[in-house]
Amino acid sequence: MVLLVLGAAAASMDVFAQVVAADAVVDRGRLEQRLAAVEILLEKSSAARQVDSSGDTTARQKREKAREIYRQARAAFQAGQYARASGLLPEASVHMFEAVRSAAPGEVAEPKARSDFEARLDSVNSLHAAFRRVAGEKPDATGVAETSRAVDNLIGDARRLAGEGKLDAGRAALDRAYLLAKAAVSSLRSGDTLVRSLHFATREEEYRYEVDRNDTHQMLIKVLLDGKARTTEQQSALAKALQLRNQANTAAASADHAAGVRLLEESTRELIRAIRGAGVFIPG
Numbered sequence: 001m002v003l004l005v006l007g008a009a010a011a012s013m014d015v016f017a018q019v020v021a022a023d024a025v026v027d028r029g030r031l032e033q034r035l036a037a038v039e040i041l042l043e044k045s046s047a048a049r050q051v052d053s054s055g056d057t058t059a060r061q062k063r064e065k066a067r068e069i070y071r072q073a074r075a076a077f078q079a080g081q082y083a084r085a086s087g088l089l090p091e092a093s094v095h096m097f098e099a100v101r102s103a104a105p106g107e108v109a110e111p112k113a114r115s116d117f118e119a120r121l122d123s124v125n126s127l128h129a130a131f132r133r134v135a136g137e138k139p140d141a142t143g144v145a146e147t148s149r150a151v152d153n154l155i156g157d158a159r160r161l162a163g164e165g166k167l168d169a170g171r172a173a174l175d176r177a178y179l180l181a182k183a184a185v186s187s188l189r190s191g192d193t194l195v196r197s198l199h200f201a202t203r204e205e206e207y208r209y210e211v212d213r214n215d216t217h218q219m220l221i222k223v224l225l226d227g228k229a230r231t232t233e234q235q236s237a238l239a240k241a242l243q244l245r246n247q248a249n250t251a252a253a254s255a256d257h258a259a260g261v262r263l264l265e266e267s268t269r270e271l272i273r274a275i276r277g278a279g280v281f282i283p284g
Helices: 002-025 028-043 046-054 057-078 082-103 105-136 144-163 167-189 193-198 203-225 232-253 257-277
Strands: none
Touching: 028 046, 028 057, 028 082, 046 057, 046 082, 057 082, 105 144, 105 167, 144 167, 167 203, 167 257, 203 232, 203 257, 232 257
């Protein structure tokens, strides 16, 4: 009996340690900003006013659900449970967007899809321009022309699909272009002495930059391999990338951000291998 109790206690401590580690990785300042943004969406935005004025029962119920989830996120934040709060906020936003669609489905869907498409297109064009600018500073970089053509082709596909009224498909093409351009920019800049020496006040800040790089490459490979069989080489690279990412998270949770940066860089290199294996060449 004593052994069982001790075992259960040890397991509980392990779970607690994992939760604390996850909370430590979430940036408190950014999370607080996200909380404020979601509160505005729920209470003060044009979307909130639209739900208020619609008189639609379903819309109001969905908004109340969004509010309930937001309150849970706020309580988790105040309790220091940052990972839980971070996970709840997107859920609250989704319920609010569903409320808006219920309030005026015919009025919202098409204009919003069109404006979302145009906004994403602007972002892709800006990021593509940034990629070409950074590439111009690195004349020895390989794969620049191939990457630029791939982004241009995706933009062309997106415009064609949007012109045919297929905005969702066009937006999906733009999302792929955005991820490709963002991953390419970050790969060109990886190891850049200027970035490392001037742009990071602390190792923790550099670690968070590498987390974003790694996340971008993960999202890109997910899009590229969606619905496709993975080769043995891709599977191996992705498994190693995940293992290194987990090790980086553990290092950061122990405040060893220097090790976290190194492990994340290795993880991202494995993701680049998988991306290239999917037929998309990016620098790095």
